[in-house]
Amino acid sequence: MVRAKLLIISPCRNEADYMRHTLDSMVAQTVRPDLWVIVDDGSTDQTPQILAEYAAKYDFIKIVPKANRGHRSVGPGVIEAFYAGYRAVRPDDFEYICKLDLDLELPPRYFEILLKRLEENPRIGTCSGKPYFLDNESGKLISEKCGDENSVGMTKLFRKRCFDQIGGFVQQVMWDAIDGHRCRMLGWIAVSWDEPELRFVHLRPMGSSQQNMLTGRMRHGFGQYFMGTGLAYMAASALYRMTRPPYLIGGMGMWWGYLKCLLTRHPRLEDPAFRAFLRRYQWSCLLRGKNKATAILNKQRAAVWRPEATETVFTGDR
Structure with a gap:
């Protein structure tokens, strides 16, 4: 067929x-x-x-x-x-x-x-x-x-x-x-x-919210925490976003959304292997730049690529 x-x-x-x-x-x-x-x-x-x-x-x-x-x-x-x-x-x-x-x-x-x-x-x-x-x-x-x-x-x-x-x-x-x-x-x-x-x-800019832009940026900070992003990488990301519209407040909202979850020990994605993989990649991005870090990782991971595999590797989190 x-x-x-x-x-x-x-x-x-x-x-x-x-x-x-x-x-x-x-x-x-x-x-x-x-x-x-x-x-x-x-x-x-x-x-x-x-x-x-x-x-x-x-x-x-x-x-x-x-x-x-x-x-x-x-x-x-x-x-x-x-x-x-x-x-x-x-x-x-x-x-x-x-x-x-x-x-x-x-x-x-x-x-x-x-x-x-x-x-x-x-x-x-x-x-x-x-x-x-x-x-x-x-x-x-x-x-x-x-x-x-x-x-x-x-x-x-x-x-x-x-x-x-x-x-x-x-x-x-x-x-x-x-x-x-x-x-x-x-x-x-x-x-x-x-x-x-x-x-x-x-037509509706990224990071906006049904309430306001600040709420959307705080939600992004929560999402970064939930995913498993490390503290250093989040700080760098928030600082960068302060240089983009809406200036200062967008990055500050992201940082506070992340920090609030960190202080209250909010639950994270239940996948320790994924979080460890993510943090290694993020450190590589901080040290090498994102484009170079991604190119290196894509080359390394070619060895595990199995395009014909039919099984679902990640489950239980929809």
Whole structure:
């Protein structure tokens, strides 16, 4: 049986202000998905009506409604909604799977280029382009400065075999970093590229929150602690973020979110081997720079890469 190429799953909740941009840019893709499952996570605005309008026009769009939990849940709620869509179809029928947000404007060749690179390099397990946001004062697009060592959370394209081996997404904040590190543990490559045809507009800037930007940055600090990030690496990361918009307060929020969890001994991801792997990599990043550390690690981990393995290595944390 010839497998379909691309399955996209989009969790969404109350995205009426943004979603037409994503829907229209997906319809305009040079390579459309074979199936696009959009999970309406209990929206109370015009989201259901807009989804119904597009589903009636395009047969590759399938809508999965989900009961309203009463609030937006960034992180765990998003992944819960993703898996509602995942269970509604037969994901094993597809070669590639993508988690895609509905607050993006994608360039027209976005998926064409990414799929071509996945097919050219079988070690790539997950990949993406880079997010930019519009600065209201200057009118210019500004990079969100995401590292090259992982695909970005708002558009994560996975090789299905890699997605299976890492056990999918963890249902917790920082799910979109844990997956990339798990890829490297198993010898896969996680990567994103900052190129004109792969740059997309993020209409809701990364690190924002349903409450405010500071809350979003504190949540990121909690996520870093939960994942297992070391104190030195977190300090360096927070200092760097202080130099990016929102200046000072963003990095300070991250630092406080991490430190609060450290002081209260908040539970961490129950995977000591993963946390040890992560900290070795982070120390290498501090000493060598992230790009060089990642290149060295990818070369070392080639020896453990087993692309045809069918077992799930990481389990029990969805």
